[in-house]
Amino acid sequence: MQLLTLLGVAWCLAVAAILLPHRRALIALWREPVMRHPLLIVESDDWGAGPLEQAAALTAITDCLARHHDSRGRSPVMTVALILALPEANAATRARLLDSPEFAPIFTALQAGIARGVLAPQLHGMTHFWPPALARAALVQPQVAAWLAAPDLTEQLPSPLQSRWTDASELPSLPLDDALVRAAVAEEVAAYTRLLGTPPEVVVPPTFVWTATVEAAWAAAGLRVLVTPGRRFTSRDGAGRPAGIDKTMRNGEPGEGEAIYLVRDDYFEPLLGHTPEHALAALARKTELGRPCLLETHRNNFLTAAGGDPDQSLAALDRLYRRALADYPTVRFLSCAELGQALYDNDPAWVERDRHRRFTIWLRRVAGLPRFGKAARLIGLLPLLNLFARPDRLHP
Ligand SMILES: [Zn+2]
Incomplete structure (x- = not known):
């Protein structure tokens, strides 16, 4: 039990160590509009x-x-x-x-x-x-x-x-x-x-x-x-x-x-x-x-x-x-x-408002961030977050 707790704490620290240096880019990618159509x-x-x-x-x-x-x-x-x-x-x-x-x-x-x-x-x-x-x-x-x-x-x-x-x-x-x-x-x-x-x-x-x-x-x-x-x-x-x-x-x-x-x-x-x-x-x-x-x-x-x-x-x-x-x-x-x-x-006819769709696109965007994407995959953060992504194809 103690070992599991330790592992959990270590994982959380690793996540923080990956997120913190990239926080600005991660926020900017969230704010960047998601277009609803190709x-x-x-x-x-x-x-x-x-x-x-x-x-x-x-x-x-x-x-x-x-x-x-x-x-x-x-x-x-x-x-x-x-x-x-x-x-x-x-x-x-x-x-x-x-x-x-x-x-x-x-x-x-x-x-x-x-x-x-x-x-x-x-x-x-x-x-x-x-x-x-x-x-x-x-x-x-x-x-x-x-x-x-x-x-x-x-x-x-x-x-x-x-x-x-x-x-x-x-x-x-x-x-x-x-x-x-x-x-x-x-x-x-x-x-x-x-x-x-x-x-x-x-x-x-x-x-x-x-x-x-x-x-x-x-x-x-x-x-x-x-x-x-x-x-x-x-x-x-x-x-x-x-x-x-x-x-x-x-x-x-x-x-x-x-x-x-x-x-x-x-x-x-x-x-x-x-x-x-x-x-x-x-x-x-x-x-x-x-x-x-x-x-x-x-x-x-x-x-x-x-x-x-x-x-x-x-x-x-x-x-x-x-x-x-x-x-x-x-x-x-x-x-x-x-x-x-x-x-x-921010016209809803063109710009996606649905948070779940935006989250799914954001995950794809952050996966491509140099260094962050690789590290986040390595410690299992991206695979974990991807469990919450929309499974359907958003386009076309
Ligand atoms: Zn020119």
């Missing part, structure tokens, strides 16, 4: 001011999306993160906006997709770089000067300079002046509002480098949803890599002001060899954990000018939706703005 959103970046080939690509994507419907009759939504301007030749700081006549076919195709409810515009940036940094870099980097002589695909700029919210004219990059950041955010939000006829609700920071100052300025300008990779990079390091992580975040967590975060850390880039099956595996993982599946993609997959194979990418997109609907009859399509609103409202 959710699939393909997030496509870098559209807007640029090559005219985008017009045909956006029209073809619109037609592809409109062919599919979820159980509610809703077609898939592709979010398009927009670049609002390209600079004038040899003038990094003077902008040609998306509504100038030269970009008219792109703007028309974009608006047609929005009108059909399958393209959802999001703010990416006035430009995909910080103009003064580009001007400085052009003085010493011939490649940048050549780009600036005939600005077109921002994808062709050196990667560090594609970050808008840090000065990467030298590496490691330097922070921007707060007042200049606030003025630039006000300018891009005003431009987006004028162009699209409605203020932006969702923003995707270019290259996922941004700062608390940028975020506060976006929130003050009315942005409600910030798409993130789950952590905030604030700079580029000496080798040009995104660096300076000062915050991590989960879906639905509040950011600055009224804004909330979404996490996008899965990919569907046919150019990089990602197949529909690759994307479906991500949907399966996210669904298992009660999370929305946001797939990152870029316009370059759909543009020959940017090295893409439009026919192959469109066929892959089409197959992805066909397979998703076949494998997940309850999958739902929506935009990030709608998802953000559902999370903000």
Whole structure:
């Protein structure tokens, strides 16, 4: 009897020793919303001011999306993160906006997709770089000067300079002046509002480098949803890599002001060899954990000018939706703005309220926590808790 008591006490101590160091993560995973349905959103970046080939690509994507419907009759939504301007030749700081006549076919195709409810515009940036940094870099980097002589695909700029919210004219990059950041955010939000006829609700920071100052300025300008990779990079390091992580975040967590975060850390880039099956595996993982599946993609997959194979990418997109609907009859399509609103409202139509279901999903989430999951399995804690999980499949 005494031995049993001792063993019991030792087990309780072991449980406490495992729980205590992970308590914050365990609580955060409990607070993170559990989605009631499999959710699939393909997030496509870098559209807007640029090559005219985008017009045909956006029209073809619109037609592809409109062919599919979820159980509610809703077609898939592709979010398009927009670049609002390209600079004038040899003038990094003077902008040609998306509504100038030269970009008219792109703007028309974009608006047609929005009108059909399958393209959802999001703010990416006035430009995909910080103009003064580009001007400085052009003085010493011939490649940048050549780009600036005939600005077109921002994808062709050196990667560090594609970050808008840090000065990467030298590496490691330097922070921007707060007042200049606030003025630039006000300018891009005003431009987006004028162009699209409605203020932006969702923003995707270019290259996922941004700062608390940028975020506060976006929130003050009315942005409600910030798409993130789950952590905030604030700079580029000496080798040009995104660096300076000062915050991590989960879906639905509040950011600055009224804004909330979404996490996008899965990919569907046919150019990089990602197949529909690759994307479906991500949907399966996210669904298992009660999370929305946001797939990152870029316009370059759909543009020959940017090295893409439009026919192959469109066929892959089409197959992805066909397979998703076949494998997940309850999958739902929506935009990030709608998802953000559902999370903000804790809307019971989208967010699970049933504690038993939430507990079951939480167990799956904590099992994947590095170190905790393994240790908790080893001492029998997870197997014990799993006895109380819902035995039925929650999805699809
Ligand atoms: Zn981008």
